[in-house]
Amino acid sequence: MIGTAFRKKVPAMRMSSSIKKINHSKIYHMIYRESKGVSKQEIMRRLGLSLPTVTQKLEELLAEGLVQDAGAADSTGGRRARAFSIVKDARLAVGLDINQDYYTAVLVDLLGSVICSKRQRFPFSQSDDYYRQIGLAVLELIDSVNADHQRILGVGMGVPGLITKDRERVFYGKILGFEGATCREFSKYIPFPCVFFNDAKAAGFAELWNRSDLTDAFYILLSQHVGGAMIRNHQVELGENTRAGEIGHMTMIPFGKACYCGRSGCLEPYCSSAVLSELAEGDLDLFFRSLRGGDPVKKSAWDEYLNILSMAVNNINMLLDCPVILGGSVGVYLEEFMGQLRSLARDRNSFSDSADYLACCQYKVEPIAAGAALPFIDEFIRTI
Ligand SMILES: [Zn+2]
Structure with a gap:
């Protein structure tokens, strides 16, 4: 996973965290890395865990909706074991790329893939009309894939400006003339946690994703x-x-x-x-x-x-x-x-x-918007 300088700080795992929580995390991350799915036996073998532990943790992950039964695993012979894979859209994040003449909104899944996007010509203005428009765009995008709002981790807004460390305010914004703009005003019509990101740093973060x-x-x-x-x-x-x-x-x-x-x-x-x-x-x-x-x-x-x-x-x-x-x-x-x-x-x-x-670059699909969404995904995966 990616380091901490760019993403919001997450509370460090307490030393008292139980082995159970660690096994839960290890199993999820192992399944996450295996795009074709992984069997219970493979998890036991690779992580050195017992059958009851793996079975119990898989049941928890299945109940949480984070993992799914992906059918029969690849096998070299004999009875084919069941494979487990992650539920890619168990959580989603939205990214916006905000520019003078247009904005782009993307929805990103837990693998960091853009599952849908929409670019709209709409001149930027620091106005209620504009904020209502981007709020609508976010909700329309989420509704276009019938995603439950509970699954939305947050909305990252990539903007051509310099952002304070808390990601709440633009302190240099000559391109859009929006110096002093706050995340609070931009997110007036967005019912999810929102943060600003500098556009180039967001795109750089997208490039780092999975590399x-x-x-x-x-x-x-x-x-x-x-x-x-x-x-x-x-x-x-x-x-x-x-x-x-x-x-x-x-x-x-x-x-x-x-x-x-x-x-x-x-x-x-x-x-x-x-x-x-x-x-x-x-x-x-x-x-x-x-x-x-x-x-x-x-x-x-x-x-x-x-x-x-x-x-x-x-x-x-x-x-x-x-x-x-x-x-x-x-x-x-x-x-x-x-x-x-x-x-x-x-x-x-x-x-x-x-x-x-x-x-x-390797990440070519809407890197600014996707890079503004990805820190939410990164943070979520790290906390599992
Ligand atoms: Zn210059």
Whole structure:
């Protein structure tokens, strides 16, 4: 599971917790890791537990609705044992990705999969109308899968702003002009626990999900806005003032393009997805189709984009010496251009002839919204 820096702190298990509770937890987590289901005999063997203990704990997990009988287990011969698997939708969490022109709402299950999502064009405003609209969106999404409201763990709201450590207030929000906005006002029409998340850190958390290989890395969100998440010891670092990873405002070109932050030459105005989509009627997919079709204007813009991006990734690698993962709406298209980007990054590297530290994101489905929902899932699973 993922570390504590990003998710809400959960009370530590008391030392007096009984062995029974530990076995309950061990069995659930073992079943959780086995997507095809696992038999009672396998649980006994792998955890070194007795038949009565495993039987009793399985009955408890079945009664709690957390585990189900998944039918016959795979067998190499003889009588096929019953297999048990987790109930993926025993609990669900909602994530929102809130932007100037649209919002996206997703529903995530206990495996961290997005089971449904909805994107809606609706201009942001700090108004009762807007809060009512996102409240409706959350309820409609839950009702669309007939999920019992008791199963909803909470709603995470991914926003393009910097959030206080308690996740209750926006303390920097120039993009939406919502500095000082509180989670309380946003969640006025949402009858579940709600918290804010910074968009890039939420997306970085989604990337971490189920990736035990990622100990240290830097995740770059290349979407309508540029942000980052610094991953250390398998957790998203917040930094002293929750501003860690804000690479969108690293100076790349002295006295360069104006940035919304009020400075100039930041990474943001060079590597936002808008730089590309503005050349294709606001349609990023159309930009890449034209680029593949050989459009010279798109080619020139893309070359400049990759050139600046190669500077940023090289700077990050020089500073942190760790993998750099490219995500967000542009990251989804980057796989086919990785050769070109690696070559540019390699040319800037003072120490190595390779840029193998660069990788495309693996979590591609609505990473901001999903990443805002996943801390609720993570916390729930850890407490079982
Ligand atoms: Zn800036």
